[in-house]
Amino acid sequence: MSVPLTLLGLLEREPSHGYDLKRDYDAYFGRGKQLPFGQVYSTLGRLARDGKVVGGDAEPGEGPDRKPYSITDAGRAEVDAWLADPVEPEPHLQTVLFAKVTLSLMLGKPAEAYLDRQRSAHMRRMQELIELRRNGALVDALLADHALFHLEADLRWIDVTSARLTELAAVVTPERAQE
Amino acid sequence: MNSPVVTRAHLIESRDVVKSFGQTVALRGATVAVYPGEIFAIMGPSGSGKSTLLHCLAGIFSPDRGEVWFDGRRTDTLDEAERTKLRRTAFGFVFQFGQLVPELTTADNVALPLLLNRVRRRVAYKTAQTWLDRLGIGDKGANRTGELSGGEAQRVAVARALAMAPKVIFADEPTGSLDSLTGEKVMDLLTGLAREAGTTVVLVTHDARVAAYADRVVMVRDGLVSGDLGAIGEQVSAAKAAR
Numbered sequence: 001m002s003v004p005l006t007l008l009g010l011l012e013r014e015p016s017h018g019y020d021l022k023r024d025y026d027a028y029f030g031r032g033k034q035l036p037f038g039q040v041y042s043t044l045g046r047l048a049r050d051g052k053v054v055g056g057d058a059e060p061g062e063g064p065d066r067k068p069y070s071i072t073d074a075g076r077a078e079v080d081a082w083l084a085d086p087v088e089p090e091p092h093l094q095t096v097l098f099a100k101v102t103l104s105l106m107l108g109k110p111a112e113a114y115l116d117r118q119r120s121a122h123m124r125r126m127q128e129l130i131e132l133r134r135n136g137a138l139v140d141a142l143l144a145d146h147a148l149f150h151l152e153a154d155l156r157w158i159d160v161t162s163a164r165l166t167e168l169a170a171v172v173t174p175e176r177a178q179e
Numbered sequence: 180m181n182s183p184v185v186t187r188a189h190l191i192e193s194r195d196v197v198k199s200f201g202q203t204v205a206l207r208g209a210t211v212a213v214y215p216g217e218i219f220a221i222m223g224p225s226g227s228g229k230s231t232l233l234h235c236l237a238g239i240f241s242p243d244r245g246e247v248w249f250d251g252r253r254t255d256t257l258d259e260a261e262r263t264k265l266r267r268t269a270f271g272f273v274f275q276f277g278q279l280v281p282e283l284t285t286a287d288n289v290a291l292p293l294l295l296n297r298v299r300r301r302v303a304y305k306t307a308q309t310w311l312d313r314l315g316i317g318d319k320g321a322n323r324t325g326e327l328s329g330g331e332a333q334r335v336a337v338a339r340a341l342a343m344a345p346k347v348i349f350a351d352e353p354t355g356s357l358d359s360l361t362g363e364k365v366m367d368l369l370t371g372l373a374r375e376a377g378t379t380v381v382l383v384t385h386d387a388r389v390a391a392y393a394d395r396v397v398m399v400r401d402g403l404v405s406g407d408l409g410a411i412g413e414q415v416s417a418a419k420a421a422r
Contacts, residue, residue: 116405119398126391134367148388155387159224 003035004043005082008075011053015070018044031143044069052078097154101161105169115162122151122158188251190215190379191347196235196245198228205231207402208245213381215346218370220382220393221404228402230351233383237270237349238262250346267296271340271348271378273369275355278336281325285311288324289339296343310338314368330361337369347379354389366392 003025010016010024018040026034047053052075059066071079097118104111126148133144161168189212198206205228213219213236223229234240235247238254247255254265272278279288289307294300311317314334324332333353340348353369354362370392373380382393390396398405 116398123387123391123396126387127393130388130391133363134371148391152388163224 004047007043008052009079011069011071012076012079015068017068102172105172111165115158119158122155126151190250191236192248193236194246196242198231198235198240198242205402209404211397211404215379216377218380218393220390220396221399222390222396223399227399229383229399233349233351233381236381238266269346271343271345273336273340273350273353275352279324279332285322285324285335286320288335289342292343306342310342314338329357333365341372348373350382352384
Protein backbone atom coordinates (compact mmCIF):
# COMPACT_ATOMS: atom_id res chain seq x y z
CA MET A 1 0.00 0.00 0.00
CA SER A 2 1.50 3.34 -1.05
CA VAL A 3 0.70 5.77 1.76
CA PRO A 4 1.59 8.95 -0.21
CA LEU A 5 -0.56 7.99 -3.20
CA THR A 6 -3.45 6.88 -1.00
CA LEU A 7 -3.38 10.17 0.91
CA LEU A 8 -3.21 12.03 -2.39
CA GLY A 9 -6.25 10.08 -3.59
CA LEU A 10 -8.15 10.98 -0.42
CA LEU A 11 -7.23 14.62 -0.94
CA GLU A 12 -8.57 14.51 -4.47
CA ARG A 13 -12.05 14.00 -3.00
CA GLU A 14 -11.84 17.23 -1.02
CA PRO A 15 -9.30 19.35 0.86
CA SER A 16 -8.72 17.84 4.30
CA HIS A 17 -6.79 18.21 7.52
CA GLY A 18 -4.17 15.67 8.50
CA TYR A 19 -6.47 14.36 11.22
CA ASP A 20 -9.30 13.67 8.75
CA LEU A 21 -6.90 11.97 6.35
CA LYS A 22 -5.62 9.69 9.09
CA ARG A 23 -9.16 8.84 10.18
CA ASP A 24 -10.25 7.91 6.62
CA TYR A 25 -7.03 6.05 5.91
CA ASP A 26 -7.41 3.98 9.08
CA ALA A 27 -11.11 3.32 8.35
CA TYR A 28 -10.66 2.10 4.78
CA PHE A 29 -7.07 1.01 4.39
CA GLY A 30 -5.50 0.59 7.84
CA ARG A 31 -7.16 -2.66 8.91
CA GLY A 32 -5.31 -3.32 12.11
CA LYS A 33 -2.29 -1.20 11.21
CA GLN A 34 -3.11 2.42 11.91
CA LEU A 35 -1.20 5.20 10.26
CA PRO A 36 0.82 7.15 12.85
CA PHE A 37 0.11 10.90 12.96
CA GLY A 38 3.80 11.57 12.50
CA GLN A 39 3.79 9.67 9.21
CA VAL A 40 0.71 11.58 8.01
CA TYR A 41 2.34 14.94 8.57
CA SER A 42 5.75 13.95 7.27
CA THR A 43 4.11 12.53 4.11
CA LEU A 44 2.05 15.69 3.63
CA GLY A 45 5.24 17.72 4.07
CA ARG A 46 7.00 15.75 1.32
CA LEU A 47 3.99 15.97 -0.98
CA ALA A 48 3.92 19.77 -0.43
CA ARG A 49 7.67 20.01 -1.10
CA ASP A 50 7.15 18.10 -4.38
CA GLY A 51 4.29 20.37 -5.43
CA LYS A 52 1.58 17.69 -5.24
CA VAL A 53 -0.37 19.32 -2.40
CA VAL A 54 -0.55 22.81 -0.96
CA GLY A 55 -1.17 23.61 2.67
CA GLY A 56 -3.61 26.40 3.59
CA ASP A 57 -3.52 28.65 6.60
CA ALA A 58 -3.85 26.94 9.95
CA GLU A 59 -7.33 27.32 11.39
CA PRO A 60 -7.93 28.12 15.04
CA GLY A 61 -8.99 25.19 17.20
CA GLU A 62 -7.87 22.11 19.08
CA GLY A 63 -5.56 19.49 17.65
CA PRO A 64 -1.99 19.15 16.52
CA ASP A 65 -2.41 20.71 13.12
CA ARG A 66 -5.42 22.53 11.74
CA LYS A 67 -3.87 23.23 8.38
CA PRO A 68 -6.07 22.12 5.45
CA TYR A 69 -4.32 20.52 2.48
CA SER A 70 -5.47 20.58 -1.13
CA ILE A 71 -4.27 18.53 -4.07
CA THR A 72 -2.57 20.30 -6.98
CA ASP A 73 -2.85 19.52 -10.70
CA ALA A 74 0.47 17.66 -10.46
CA GLY A 75 -0.87 15.60 -7.56
CA ARG A 76 -4.10 14.87 -9.45
CA ALA A 77 -2.11 13.71 -12.49
CA GLU A 78 -0.08 11.39 -10.26
CA VAL A 79 -3.23 9.85 -8.76
CA ASP A 80 -4.72 9.36 -12.23
CA ALA A 81 -1.56 7.66 -13.48
CA TRP A 82 -1.43 5.43 -10.40
CA LEU A 83 -5.06 4.36 -10.68
CA ALA A 84 -4.70 3.61 -14.38
CA ASP A 85 -1.60 1.47 -13.85
CA PRO A 86 -2.31 -2.20 -13.10
CA VAL A 87 -0.49 -3.65 -10.12
CA GLU A 88 2.45 -5.79 -11.17
CA PRO A 89 1.26 -9.40 -11.19
CA GLU A 90 4.06 -10.77 -9.07
CA PRO A 91 5.09 -14.23 -10.18
CA HIS A 92 6.38 -15.18 -6.72
CA LEU A 93 8.89 -17.48 -8.35
CA GLN A 94 11.18 -17.45 -5.34
CA THR A 95 8.87 -17.58 -2.40
CA VAL A 96 9.89 -18.47 1.12
CA LEU A 97 7.66 -21.54 0.82
CA PHE A 98 9.58 -22.76 -2.20
CA ALA A 99 12.92 -22.04 -0.55
CA LYS A 100 11.96 -24.00 2.57
CA VAL A 101 10.72 -27.00 0.59
CA THR A 102 13.80 -27.06 -1.61
CA LEU A 103 16.23 -26.66 1.27
CA SER A 104 14.41 -29.35 3.27
CA LEU A 105 14.89 -31.75 0.37
CA MET A 106 18.52 -30.73 -0.15
CA LEU A 107 19.24 -31.28 3.54
CA GLY A 108 17.34 -34.56 3.69
CA LYS A 109 14.80 -33.10 6.12
CA PRO A 110 11.07 -33.93 5.99
CA ALA A 111 9.67 -31.53 3.39
CA GLU A 112 6.24 -33.12 3.52
CA ALA A 113 5.98 -32.44 7.25
CA TYR A 114 6.90 -28.82 6.60
CA LEU A 115 4.19 -28.56 3.93
CA ASP A 116 1.65 -30.08 6.32
CA ARG A 117 2.53 -27.52 9.00
CA GLN A 118 2.30 -24.75 6.44
CA ARG A 119 -1.07 -26.03 5.24
CA SER A 120 -2.26 -26.08 8.84
CA ALA A 121 -1.09 -22.49 9.40
CA HIS A 122 -2.80 -21.36 6.21
CA MET A 123 -6.03 -23.11 7.21
CA ARG A 124 -5.99 -21.44 10.62
CA ARG A 125 -5.59 -18.04 8.99
CA MET A 126 -8.42 -18.88 6.59
CA GLN A 127 -10.64 -19.75 9.55
CA GLU A 128 -9.91 -16.35 11.11
CA LEU A 129 -10.59 -14.56 7.84
CA ILE A 130 -13.86 -16.44 7.31
CA GLU A 131 -14.94 -15.22 10.75
CA LEU A 132 -13.96 -11.69 9.81
CA ARG A 133 -15.81 -12.04 6.55
CA ARG A 134 -18.90 -13.38 8.29
CA ASN A 135 -19.06 -10.75 11.02
CA GLY A 136 -17.35 -7.74 9.50
CA ALA A 137 -18.54 -4.80 7.44
CA LEU A 138 -18.41 -5.00 3.65
CA VAL A 139 -14.99 -3.32 3.53
CA ASP A 140 -13.59 -5.94 5.94
CA ALA A 141 -15.30 -8.75 4.05
CA LEU A 142 -13.80 -7.70 0.73
CA LEU A 143 -10.32 -7.32 2.22
CA ALA A 144 -10.70 -10.72 3.85
CA ASP A 145 -11.73 -12.11 0.45
CA HIS A 146 -8.56 -10.77 -1.11
CA ALA A 147 -6.44 -12.45 1.55
CA LEU A 148 -8.48 -15.66 1.30
CA PHE A 149 -7.94 -15.96 -2.45
CA HIS A 150 -4.20 -15.52 -1.99
CA LEU A 151 -4.12 -18.15 0.75
CA GLU A 152 -6.15 -20.42 -1.49
CA ALA A 153 -3.57 -20.03 -4.25
CA ASP A 154 -0.78 -20.90 -1.79
CA LEU A 155 -2.72 -23.95 -0.64
CA ARG A 156 -3.13 -25.15 -4.21
CA TRP A 157 0.60 -24.78 -4.67
CA ILE A 158 1.20 -26.69 -1.41
CA ASP A 159 -1.05 -29.52 -2.64
CA VAL A 160 0.63 -29.72 -6.04
CA THR A 161 4.08 -29.60 -4.48
CA SER A 162 3.16 -32.28 -1.91
CA ALA A 163 2.15 -34.52 -4.78
CA ARG A 164 5.44 -33.88 -6.64
CA LEU A 165 7.98 -33.93 -3.82
CA THR A 166 9.67 -37.07 -5.11
CA GLU A 167 10.14 -35.49 -8.53
CA LEU A 168 11.41 -32.27 -6.98
CA ALA A 169 13.83 -34.20 -4.76
CA ALA A 170 15.29 -35.85 -7.86
CA VAL A 171 15.86 -32.43 -9.42
CA VAL A 172 17.36 -30.63 -6.43
CA THR A 173 19.36 -33.57 -5.06
CA PRO A 174 20.61 -35.35 -8.18
CA GLU A 175 23.48 -36.94 -6.22
CA ARG A 176 20.99 -38.69 -3.92
CA ALA A 177 18.83 -39.80 -6.82
CA GLN A 178 21.88 -41.49 -8.38
CA GLU A 179 22.77 -43.39 -5.20
CA MET B 180 -2.37 -32.44 24.39
CA ASN B 181 -4.49 -32.27 27.53
CA SER B 182 -7.41 -30.43 26.03
CA PRO B 183 -10.88 -31.22 27.40
CA VAL B 184 -11.92 -32.26 23.94
CA VAL B 185 -9.90 -35.47 24.26
CA THR B 186 -11.97 -36.65 27.17
CA ARG B 187 -15.32 -36.11 25.43
CA ALA B 188 -17.24 -38.95 23.91
CA HIS B 189 -17.15 -39.07 20.15
CA LEU B 190 -20.41 -38.94 18.27
CA ILE B 191 -19.09 -40.64 15.13
CA GLU B 192 -15.96 -42.67 14.61
CA SER B 193 -14.30 -44.79 12.00
CA ARG B 194 -11.66 -47.20 13.29
CA ASP B 195 -9.16 -48.53 10.80
CA VAL B 196 -11.72 -48.67 8.01
CA VAL B 197 -10.75 -50.43 4.80
CA LYS B 198 -12.92 -50.24 1.69
CA SER B 199 -12.21 -51.40 -1.85
CA PHE B 200 -14.15 -51.23 -5.07
CA GLY B 201 -12.98 -54.16 -7.15
CA GLN B 202 -9.21 -53.89 -7.41
CA THR B 203 -9.22 -50.26 -6.28
CA VAL B 204 -8.51 -49.70 -2.60
CA ALA B 205 -10.29 -46.49 -1.59
CA LEU B 206 -9.60 -46.61 2.16
CA ARG B 207 -6.59 -48.35 3.69
CA GLY B 208 -7.35 -48.04 7.40
CA ALA B 209 -9.00 -44.68 7.93
CA THR B 210 -9.50 -43.56 11.52
CA VAL B 211 -11.38 -40.38 12.43
CA ALA B 212 -13.42 -39.27 15.42
CA VAL B 213 -15.99 -36.48 15.38
CA TYR B 214 -17.28 -34.78 18.49
CA PRO B 215 -20.91 -33.78 19.10
CA GLY B 216 -21.76 -30.35 17.74
CA GLU B 217 -18.55 -30.13 15.76
CA ILE B 218 -18.24 -28.91 12.18
CA PHE B 219 -15.71 -31.40 10.87
CA ALA B 220 -14.14 -31.19 7.42
CA ILE B 221 -12.47 -33.99 5.50
CA MET B 222 -10.20 -32.58 2.81
CA GLY B 223 -8.23 -34.28 0.14
CA PRO B 224 -7.54 -34.39 -3.57
CA SER B 225 -9.77 -36.22 -6.05
CA GLY B 226 -9.55 -39.97 -5.57
CA SER B 227 -8.06 -39.70 -2.08
CA GLY B 228 -10.95 -41.62 -0.51
CA LYS B 229 -12.57 -38.71 1.32
CA SER B 230 -16.07 -39.28 -0.11
CA THR B 231 -15.81 -43.01 0.54
CA LEU B 232 -14.95 -42.22 4.15
CA LEU B 233 -18.02 -39.99 4.45
CA HIS B 234 -20.21 -42.69 2.90
CA CYS B 235 -18.86 -45.26 5.39
CA LEU B 236 -19.44 -42.90 8.34
CA ALA B 237 -23.00 -42.28 7.11
CA GLY B 238 -23.78 -45.97 6.72
CA ILE B 239 -24.19 -45.72 2.96
CA PHE B 240 -21.22 -48.01 2.32
CA SER B 241 -20.27 -51.00 4.47
CA PRO B 242 -16.54 -51.17 5.15
CA ASP B 243 -14.67 -54.33 4.18
CA ARG B 244 -12.77 -54.16 7.47
CA GLY B 245 -12.71 -51.91 10.49
CA GLU B 246 -15.50 -50.41 12.56
CA VAL B 247 -17.89 -47.49 12.35
CA TRP B 248 -19.53 -46.14 15.49
CA PHE B 249 -22.34 -43.64 15.95
CA ASP B 250 -23.60 -42.39 19.29
CA GLY B 251 -22.06 -45.26 21.23
CA ARG B 252 -23.35 -47.91 18.85
CA ARG B 253 -21.51 -49.89 16.22
CA THR B 254 -23.21 -49.25 12.87
CA ASP B 255 -21.16 -51.20 10.34
CA THR B 256 -22.63 -54.46 11.62
CA LEU B 257 -26.25 -53.31 11.32
CA ASP B 258 -28.36 -54.86 8.57
CA GLU B 259 -29.52 -52.73 5.65
CA ALA B 260 -32.97 -52.04 7.13
CA GLU B 261 -31.47 -50.80 10.39
CA ARG B 262 -28.96 -48.63 8.58
CA THR B 263 -31.70 -47.17 6.38
CA LYS B 264 -33.67 -46.31 9.50
CA LEU B 265 -30.61 -44.68 11.04
CA ARG B 266 -29.97 -42.62 7.92
CA ARG B 267 -33.59 -41.57 7.77
CA THR B 268 -33.95 -40.56 11.41
CA ALA B 269 -30.55 -39.40 12.64
CA PHE B 270 -28.74 -38.17 9.54
CA GLY B 271 -29.30 -35.42 7.01
CA PHE B 272 -27.53 -35.21 3.66
CA VAL B 273 -26.42 -32.40 1.40
CA PHE B 274 -24.74 -33.46 -1.82
CA GLN B 275 -23.42 -31.60 -4.81
CA PHE B 276 -26.10 -32.71 -7.28
CA GLY B 277 -29.26 -34.66 -7.74
CA GLN B 278 -30.69 -34.72 -4.27
CA LEU B 279 -33.93 -32.86 -4.96
CA VAL B 280 -36.90 -34.14 -6.93
CA PRO B 281 -37.24 -31.61 -9.76
CA GLU B 282 -40.91 -32.32 -10.43
CA LEU B 283 -41.90 -31.53 -6.83
CA THR B 284 -42.20 -28.09 -5.31
CA THR B 285 -39.61 -26.72 -2.95
CA ALA B 286 -41.97 -27.20 0.01
CA ASP B 287 -42.70 -30.80 -1.08
CA ASN B 288 -38.99 -31.57 -1.24
CA VAL B 289 -38.34 -30.28 2.28
CA ALA B 290 -41.46 -31.92 3.71
CA LEU B 291 -40.83 -35.27 2.02
CA PRO B 292 -38.40 -36.81 4.55
CA LEU B 293 -40.70 -35.71 7.37
CA LEU B 294 -43.69 -37.35 5.67
CA LEU B 295 -41.63 -40.52 5.18
CA ASN B 296 -41.02 -40.48 8.91
CA ARG B 297 -44.78 -40.33 9.53
CA VAL B 298 -44.88 -36.71 10.60
CA ARG B 299 -48.38 -35.36 10.05
CA ARG B 300 -48.80 -33.53 6.76
CA ARG B 301 -49.75 -30.17 8.29
CA VAL B 302 -46.82 -30.27 10.71
CA ALA B 303 -44.43 -31.40 7.97
CA TYR B 304 -45.34 -28.50 5.68
CA LYS B 305 -45.27 -26.00 8.54
CA THR B 306 -41.78 -27.21 9.50
CA ALA B 307 -40.71 -27.05 5.85
CA GLN B 308 -41.88 -23.46 5.57
CA THR B 309 -40.08 -22.50 8.79
CA TRP B 310 -36.79 -23.83 7.41
CA LEU B 311 -37.29 -22.30 3.99
CA ASP B 312 -37.83 -18.96 5.75
CA ARG B 313 -34.65 -19.43 7.76
CA LEU B 314 -32.72 -20.18 4.59
CA GLY B 315 -34.07 -16.98 3.03
CA ILE B 316 -36.15 -18.74 0.36
CA GLY B 317 -39.53 -18.68 2.09
CA ASP B 318 -41.12 -17.23 -1.03
CA LYS B 319 -40.03 -20.19 -3.18
CA GLY B 320 -42.17 -22.84 -1.49
CA ALA B 321 -44.51 -23.24 -4.47
CA ASN B 322 -41.75 -23.29 -7.11
CA ARG B 323 -40.61 -26.57 -8.57
CA THR B 324 -37.00 -27.16 -7.63
CA GLY B 325 -36.13 -27.59 -11.32
CA GLU B 326 -36.90 -23.88 -11.71
CA LEU B 327 -34.46 -22.74 -9.00
CA SER B 328 -30.94 -21.43 -9.39
CA GLY B 329 -28.07 -23.61 -8.18
CA GLY B 330 -27.66 -21.58 -5.00
CA GLU B 331 -31.38 -21.71 -4.23
CA ALA B 332 -31.47 -25.46 -4.85
CA GLN B 333 -28.59 -25.99 -2.40
CA ARG B 334 -30.42 -23.90 0.19
CA VAL B 335 -33.44 -26.17 -0.28
CA ALA B 336 -31.15 -29.16 0.26
CA VAL B 337 -29.82 -27.57 3.47
CA ALA B 338 -33.37 -26.81 4.61
CA ARG B 339 -34.39 -30.39 3.91
CA ALA B 340 -31.43 -31.75 5.84
CA LEU B 341 -32.02 -29.48 8.85
CA ALA B 342 -35.83 -29.89 8.89
CA MET B 343 -35.43 -33.44 10.16
CA ALA B 344 -33.51 -32.14 13.20
CA PRO B 345 -30.81 -34.74 12.53
CA LYS B 346 -27.93 -35.40 14.87
CA VAL B 347 -25.51 -35.25 11.97
CA ILE B 348 -25.51 -33.63 8.56
CA PHE B 349 -23.22 -35.25 5.99
CA ALA B 350 -22.29 -32.81 3.25
CA ASP B 351 -20.29 -34.00 0.24
CA GLU B 352 -18.90 -31.08 -1.80
CA PRO B 353 -22.00 -29.02 -0.94
CA THR B 354 -20.79 -26.00 -2.88
CA GLY B 355 -19.08 -27.88 -5.70
CA SER B 356 -21.51 -26.71 -8.35
CA LEU B 357 -21.78 -23.10 -7.17
CA ASP B 358 -19.82 -19.94 -7.89
CA SER B 359 -17.70 -18.76 -5.00
CA LEU B 360 -20.00 -16.02 -3.64
CA THR B 361 -23.08 -18.27 -3.76
CA GLY B 362 -21.06 -21.09 -2.22
CA GLU B 363 -20.00 -18.84 0.66
CA LYS B 364 -23.63 -17.95 1.35
CA VAL B 365 -24.63 -21.61 1.40
CA MET B 366 -21.73 -22.41 3.76
CA ASP B 367 -22.61 -19.46 6.03
CA LEU B 368 -26.18 -20.74 6.27
CA LEU B 369 -25.32 -24.42 6.64
CA THR B 370 -22.71 -23.92 9.35
CA GLY B 371 -24.51 -21.05 11.09
CA LEU B 372 -27.82 -22.88 11.37
CA ALA B 373 -26.17 -26.18 12.29
CA ARG B 374 -24.29 -24.46 15.12
CA GLU B 375 -27.51 -22.87 16.36
CA ALA B 376 -29.25 -26.25 16.34
CA GLY B 377 -26.22 -28.04 17.85
CA THR B 378 -26.11 -30.32 14.81
CA THR B 379 -22.83 -32.04 13.99
CA VAL B 380 -21.67 -31.54 10.40
CA VAL B 381 -19.28 -33.84 8.55
CA LEU B 382 -18.17 -32.08 5.43
CA VAL B 383 -16.16 -33.40 2.51
CA THR B 384 -14.48 -30.92 0.24
CA HIS B 385 -11.41 -30.44 -1.93
CA ASP B 386 -11.77 -26.68 -1.40
CA ALA B 387 -9.71 -25.20 1.44
CA ARG B 388 -11.96 -22.19 1.61
CA VAL B 389 -14.99 -24.38 2.29
CA ALA B 390 -13.03 -26.47 4.79
CA ALA B 391 -12.11 -23.28 6.64
CA TYR B 392 -15.73 -23.05 7.82
CA ALA B 393 -15.09 -26.12 9.96
CA ASP B 394 -13.93 -26.30 13.56
CA ARG B 395 -11.50 -29.04 12.66
CA VAL B 396 -10.06 -30.27 9.39
CA VAL B 397 -8.37 -33.55 8.51
CA MET B 398 -6.58 -34.49 5.30
CA VAL B 399 -7.15 -37.79 3.52
CA ARG B 400 -4.39 -39.00 1.23
CA ASP B 401 -4.25 -42.33 -0.54
CA GLY B 402 -6.99 -43.78 1.61
CA LEU B 403 -5.45 -42.77 4.92
CA VAL B 404 -6.23 -39.90 7.26
CA SER B 405 -2.88 -38.21 7.20
CA GLY B 406 -3.11 -34.93 8.99
CA ASP B 407 -5.20 -32.94 11.45
CA LEU B 408 -5.09 -29.32 10.39
CA GLY B 409 -7.56 -27.79 12.78
CA ALA B 410 -5.75 -26.35 15.76
CA ILE B 411 -8.18 -23.45 15.96
CA GLY B 412 -11.02 -25.87 15.64
CA GLU B 413 -9.68 -27.93 18.51
CA GLN B 414 -9.55 -24.83 20.66
CA VAL B 415 -13.12 -23.99 19.67
CA SER B 416 -14.25 -27.52 20.44
CA ALA B 417 -12.39 -27.45 23.73
CA ALA B 418 -14.05 -24.18 24.66
CA LYS B 419 -17.44 -25.64 23.80
CA ALA B 420 -16.71 -28.73 25.88
CA ALA B 421 -15.67 -26.61 28.83
CA ARG B 422 -18.94 -24.70 28.81
